[in-house]
Amino acid sequence: MDKMFLRLQDLLNKQNNIIQQLLLLGEKESEALTKNDIQLLTEVVHEQEQVGVRLVETERERLTLQEDMAEQLSLDKNVSLRQLIKSSSFQNEALIKIADTLKTNYLELQELNETNRMLIKQSLVYVNKMLSAFIPQNETTYQNSGMVKTAANTSTIDKSV
Numbered sequence: 001m002d003k004m005f006l007r008l009q010d011l012l013n014k015q016n017n018i019i020q021q022l023l024l025l026g027e028k029e030s031e032a033l034t035k036n037d038i039q040l041l042t043e044v045v046h047e048q049e050q051v052g053v054r055l056v057e058t059e060r061e062r063l064t065l066q067e068d069m070a071e072q073l074s075l076d077k078n079v080s081l082r083q084l085i086k087s088s089s090f091q092n093e094a095l096i097k098i099a100d101t102l103k104t105n106y107l108e109l110q111e112l113n114e115t116n117r118m119l120i121k122q123s124l125v126y127v128n129k130m131l132s133a134f135i136p137q138n139e140t141t142y143q144n145s146g147m148v149k150t151a152a153n154t155s156t157i158d159k160s161v
Contacts, residue, residue, distance in 0.1 A: 001069070001072060001073075001088070004065060004068065004069050004072070005069075005088060005095070007065055008062065008065055008066065008069065008095065009094065009095055009098060011058060011061060011062045011065065012062070012095070012098045012099060012102055013098060014058050015055065015058050015059065015062065015102055016098065016101055016102045016105060018051060018054055018055045018058060019055070019102065019105045019106055019109055020105060021051050022048065022051055022052070022055070022109055023105065023108060023109055023112060025044055025047055025048045025051065026048075026109060026112040026113060026116060027112070028040065028044045029041065029044045029045070029048070029116050030112070030115065030116055030119065032044055033116060033119040033120065033123065034119065036123075066079070066081065066084060069084060070084060073087055073088065075087060081099055082096070082099065085099065
């Protein structure tokens with residue numbers, strides 16, 4: 001059983017390292033968004049995808065191990081990580097500290113992702129406004145007969161040279 005707890009500790013450390021990588025990439029993403037650096041943004045997003053895949057794989061491995069450990073300890077297979085750690089006699093404090101660090105980093109990552117999502121949304125609004133200024137929009141109205149009439153709207157940009 002001690003080997004399983006050591007494996008769990010290794011997996012939690014691995015997950016924590018991956019989340020720290022995602023935090024660094026998230027900061028690069030913020031920088032790329034604020035500087036409108038599309039090339040850097042593309043590179044960062046590609047890297048985030050690769051690191052994210054590693055995080056998913058590690059999480060699956062941790063959950064499988066955690067279920068196996070819960071079974072051996074005669075606990076419910078859906079037991080939380082904290083409950084699993086507290087029910088054992090294996091270095092509880094070290095595992096709890098790693099789990100807490102992981103949780104803190106994960107919450108920080110969520111916050112950073114939300115900030116980046118807002119920056120992306122803001123950029124999208126700006127791009128859409130610029131597009132609507134350059135591309136004439138069609139106005140749809142009803143005629144007296146009840147039929148739909150589509151009329152091209154003229155742009156507000158002076159096209160004369």
